[in-house]
Amino acid sequence: MFKNKINKNPHGYYFIAPFFISFFVFGLGPILYSFYLSFTDWSGFNQPSFVGFANYERLLGDALFFKSIGNTLIIWIFSIIPQLTIALTLALVLHEKFIRGRHLFHAIFYFPNIITPITLGVMFALMFDWQTGSINKLLEAVGAISEPIYWLNDVWLSRIIVAGVMMFQNFGFNMLVFLAGLQAIPHDLYEAAEIDGASKFQTAIRITLPLMRPVLIFTLITSVIGGLQIFDAPLMIGKGPNDSTLTMIMNLYEAAFIRYDYGYGATIAYGAFVVIAIATVITFLIPGVRKKKEA
Amino acid sequence: MKKLSILLALALLLGVLAACSGNDSENTEGSNDNSGGQNGEAKAPEDFEGELEIWTFFGDVEKMGAQFEEKYPNVSVNVSVFPGDQYQTKLMNAINSRTDIPDIFDLERGYMGKFINQDFVADLSAMGADELVEDYVPYVKELGVGEDGSVRAISDHSSPGAFWYHRDLAEEYLGTSDPDEVSAMVSTWDDIIELGKQVAADSNGDVQLISHFGDVFNTEKANQELWVQDDTLVIDPEWETVFNNMKQIREEGVDAKLGYFSAGWGDALNEGGVIMFANPAWAGFMVGNDDGQANGKYGLAQTPSGYYDGGTYRAVYEGSENKDLAYEFIKFIASEEWQQYNLEETGNMPALTTIYDENGDSFTHEFFGDQKILDTYKEQVMEIPAVKATENNEEISALWYDAAAEAVDNGQDYDTVLSKFKDSVKNGYPNVDVE
Structure with a gap:
C-alpha cells in the first residue's frame, strides 16, 4: 500500500551526486590509496613495491610512534580541560541578561579561532623565545626573573605552551557552541525553578547542565578527534626537547614529507587512525555519554 | 545499446592509442631535426624558437628567464615559482603522474641527490655540458654530477x-x-x-x-x-x-x-x-x-x-619535447655573460672561477664598503x-x-x-x- 507512494524519481540522486562524486574521488580514493601504500615501500619515484606487513611490524616496534601518541594525549588533556572549563564558564556568564554588550564579547572571544594555527604557532614561538621573547622581557621588567627562562627547552613547559596555543584558539568556538545550547533551553523551566525558590547554583546544576548534555557530548567528541590530530601549531613551535612536543601527525609528516618514506608515512596515518578510533570509543564509554534521554 | 557503447569505447581507445603513437613519431622526428642542427653549424640565438616551461622554488629565476628572452627574442620562458618546502612534493607528483612536467626544474642541493640519478633527468654530458662546467668551482660542479659520472644538474652560482x-x-x-x-x-x-x-x-x-x-x-x-x-x-x-x-x-x-x-x-x-x-x-x-x-x-x-650553504641546481626533463632549447637555457646560465650579470645585479657569487678571477680586483658590494670580497669568498x-x-x-x-x-x-x-x-x-x- 505504501510502496506505490515512494517517489522513484531519480532526480534526488542527481542533487546529492556532486557530494558523493567528489567524496569518492577526493576523499575515499586517497583513503584507500594510502591504505594500499601502507603495505608498500615507496620513496615517491618509480613504483611502490609491496612489502606486506613490514611497515606495521616496524610501527609496533617504533618507540617514537608510541612517544608521539603519549605527547599528543598529554597536550590534548592540557588543552581540553581549561578550554572546556573556560568556554563553559564564559558561556554561562555571557548568557546572563545583565551583561551589557554581550555580542561584542562573543566576537572578541571568537577572534582567535579565525587565526590560522600556523600563525598562532609562530606567534607563540616568538613570544616564548628564550632570548628575545616578549614573555621573558616582561617577566624581567617586572623583576620576576633575573635570567631568561628557556621555555621551549623544558619538556613540560613546551607541552604546556603547545596546549596553550590550542586552548587559546578553540575556547571561543566551544563557547559559541555552549551558548547555542544554553539558548535552546526553554525559559519557562527557569521561571518554574525561580518560583520554587531555587538558587542560581541549583538551577545551573539541575537544569542547565543536564539539558546541555547533548551539546557537551558533541563538544567532547569533536575535541577528541580534533585534538588528537594537532599538527600545524606544534610544527611551528618545534619538536621540543627530546621530541616532547612531537605529535602523531608531526611524526607522520616527518616520515612522509621530510624523509619521503610514503609507505611508512601511510602506516603511521593508519596507526593514528586506530588511536583516534580507540579514543573516541573510550569517550562513548564515559558514564552518561550514551545515556538515553529521560522521558 | 550495449553494443553501441562497446563500439564507442573501442573507437575511443583506438583514438587514444593512435594519438600516443603519433606523438612518439613526432618526438623522434623533432629530436632528429634538432640534433641535426646541433651537429651542424651553431645556431644563432634568433634561430631558437618555442616556449620553455621552468619550475622553481626561487623567485629570482624570473630574472633569469627575462634575460634569456632578451637574448633569444623568439623564445618565451614561463617560470612557475612554488615557494616553500612543498615544491619537492609537487615536482615528484608531476613526474610520477607524467602530467605537465616542466622542461627544466630546479632542485635544491639538500635533496638533489634523490633526483639526479633517476631516469627522468636528462644526461647533460651527452649534450655537451662537460665543457660548460670545466671552469666551475669544484664543489659546485661535483654536486651536479650523477653516480655514473655524467653531469645531471647545473647551478649558476656558488654559495660560499x-x-x-x-x-x-x-x-x-x-x-x-x-x-x-x-x-x-x-x-x-x-x-x-x-x-x-x-x-x-x-x-x-x-x-x-x-x-x-x-x-x-x-x-x-x-x-x-x-x-x-x-x-x-x-x-x-x-x-x-x-x-x-x-x-x-x-x-x-x-x-x-x-x-x-x-x-x-x-x-x-x-x-x-x-x-x-x-x-x-x-x-x-x-x-x-x-x-x-x-x-x-x-x-x-x-x-x-x-x-657553503644552500644551492639551486637546474635539471632538464628527459622526456621534454624542448630538450635542445632547455639545454640552451642551461648553457646560458652556465655562461660568463649571465653569471657576470647576476653578480652585478644580485651579488650572488658565480659558479665559474673565471668570473671570480676577472672581478677579484674590482668587485665590491655596498654592505662591505671597498673590500674586495670575491677574493675572500x-x-x-x-x-x-x-x-x-x-x-x-x-x-x-x-x-x-x-x-x-x-x-x-x-x-x-x-x-x-x-x-x-x-x-x-x-x-x-x-x-x-x-x-
Missing part, C-alpha cells in the same frame, strides 16, 4: 659562507676592522673561543663575538665523511671536535644564543650586539638598507674552514671538498645537529649525543645499519 662582522664593533672590541687582521684572529675555533671570552668580559656580557654555537656546525659540516657508506652509518670522529667546540662556546659565554635566522638573530645582524655571523653570500636580503644605513657596515672575514670556496650529492646526507646531518644542540643546551656529554643520534637514524632510516 664567511664571517660577516660589524666593523664598528670589531674596531671597538677586537681593536681592528681590517679584514685580513680579523681573519687571522678567528682562524681556528680555539682562537674564536679565547677571543669570545675576552669580548664578553670587555663588554660586561652585552656584546658577544658570535651569534650561536650552530655556526660551528654550519661551517664545518661539509668537511666530514659522508654519513652512510655501504648502507652503514659512519660517524666521522671529527664530529666530536665539532661538538666540543659547540659546547665550549656555550659554556664560556661566547655566543649570544640567537639561533640562525631567528628573529633575534636578524636584529643582531642589523643592529649589533653580536660582532660576527657565519653567513652565506646570499644572506644580504636579511640586511635592511632602505636609506643606505648598511653601506660599508660589514667586513668579511674567513671562517676556520671554507663552507674564492679562497673559502676553493677549500670546500667536492663530493657528489647524496640522498640523505643533509637530513642525517640535521639529526646529528638536533641531538648535539639539545645536549649543549642541557649540558650533556658526547655519549648522550651519539646515543640519541643513533636512535634517530635507526628510527628514520631502518635500511641503514647502525652499530
Whole structure:
C-alpha cells in the first residue's frame, strides 16, 4: 500500500551526486590509496613495491610512534580541560541578561579561532623565545626573573605552551557552541525553578547542565578527534626537547614529507587512525555519554 | 545499446592509442631535426624558437628567464615559482603522474641527490655540458654530477659562507676592522673561543663575538665523511671536535644564543650586539638598507674552514619535447655573460672561477664598503671538498645537529649525543645499519 507512494524519481540522486562524486574521488580514493601504500615501500619515484606487513611490524616496534601518541594525549588533556572549563564558564556568564554588550564579547572571544594555527604557532614561538621573547622581557621588567627562562627547552613547559596555543584558539568556538545550547533551553523551566525558590547554583546544576548534555557530548567528541590530530601549531613551535612536543601527525609528516618514506608515512596515518578510533570509543564509554534521554 | 557503447569505447581507445603513437613519431622526428642542427653549424640565438616551461622554488629565476628572452627574442620562458618546502612534493607528483612536467626544474642541493640519478633527468654530458662546467668551482660542479659520472644538474652560482662582522664593533672590541687582521684572529675555533671570552668580559656580557654555537656546525659540516657508506652509518670522529667546540662556546659565554635566522638573530645582524655571523653570500636580503644605513657596515672575514650553504641546481626533463632549447637555457646560465650579470645585479657569487678571477680586483658590494670580497669568498670556496650529492646526507646531518644542540643546551656529554643520534637514524632510516 505504501510502496506505490515512494517517489522513484531519480532526480534526488542527481542533487546529492556532486557530494558523493567528489567524496569518492577526493576523499575515499586517497583513503584507500594510502591504505594500499601502507603495505608498500615507496620513496615517491618509480613504483611502490609491496612489502606486506613490514611497515606495521616496524610501527609496533617504533618507540617514537608510541612517544608521539603519549605527547599528543598529554597536550590534548592540557588543552581540553581549561578550554572546556573556560568556554563553559564564559558561556554561562555571557548568557546572563545583565551583561551589557554581550555580542561584542562573543566576537572578541571568537577572534582567535579565525587565526590560522600556523600563525598562532609562530606567534607563540616568538613570544616564548628564550632570548628575545616578549614573555621573558616582561617577566624581567617586572623583576620576576633575573635570567631568561628557556621555555621551549623544558619538556613540560613546551607541552604546556603547545596546549596553550590550542586552548587559546578553540575556547571561543566551544563557547559559541555552549551558548547555542544554553539558548535552546526553554525559559519557562527557569521561571518554574525561580518560583520554587531555587538558587542560581541549583538551577545551573539541575537544569542547565543536564539539558546541555547533548551539546557537551558533541563538544567532547569533536575535541577528541580534533585534538588528537594537532599538527600545524606544534610544527611551528618545534619538536621540543627530546621530541616532547612531537605529535602523531608531526611524526607522520616527518616520515612522509621530510624523509619521503610514503609507505611508512601511510602506516603511521593508519596507526593514528586506530588511536583516534580507540579514543573516541573510550569517550562513548564515559558514564552518561550514551545515556538515553529521560522521558 | 550495449553494443553501441562497446563500439564507442573501442573507437575511443583506438583514438587514444593512435594519438600516443603519433606523438612518439613526432618526438623522434623533432629530436632528429634538432640534433641535426646541433651537429651542424651553431645556431644563432634568433634561430631558437618555442616556449620553455621552468619550475622553481626561487623567485629570482624570473630574472633569469627575462634575460634569456632578451637574448633569444623568439623564445618565451614561463617560470612557475612554488615557494616553500612543498615544491619537492609537487615536482615528484608531476613526474610520477607524467602530467605537465616542466622542461627544466630546479632542485635544491639538500635533496638533489634523490633526483639526479633517476631516469627522468636528462644526461647533460651527452649534450655537451662537460665543457660548460670545466671552469666551475669544484664543489659546485661535483654536486651536479650523477653516480655514473655524467653531469645531471647545473647551478649558476656558488654559495660560499664567511664571517660577516660589524666593523664598528670589531674596531671597538677586537681593536681592528681590517679584514685580513680579523681573519687571522678567528682562524681556528680555539682562537674564536679565547677571543669570545675576552669580548664578553670587555663588554660586561652585552656584546658577544658570535651569534650561536650552530655556526660551528654550519661551517664545518661539509668537511666530514659522508654519513652512510655501504648502507652503514659512519660517524666521522671529527664530529666530536665539532661538538666540543659547540659546547665550549656555550659554556664560556661566547655566543649570544640567537639561533640562525631567528628573529633575534636578524636584529643582531642589523643592529649589533653580536660582532660576527657565519653567513652565506646570499644572506644580504636579511640586511635592511632602505636609506643606505648598511653601506660599508660589514667586513668579511674567513671562517676556520671554507663552507657553503644552500644551492639551486637546474635539471632538464628527459622526456621534454624542448630538450635542445632547455639545454640552451642551461648553457646560458652556465655562461660568463649571465653569471657576470647576476653578480652585478644580485651579488650572488658565480659558479665559474673565471668570473671570480676577472672581478677579484674590482668587485665590491655596498654592505662591505671597498673590500674586495670575491677574493675572500674564492679562497673559502676553493677549500670546500667536492663530493657528489647524496640522498640523505643533509637530513642525517640535521639529526646529528638536533641531538648535539639539545645536549649543549642541557649540558650533556658526547655519549648522550651519539646515543640519541643513533636512535634517530635507526628510527628514520631502518635500511641503514647502525652499530
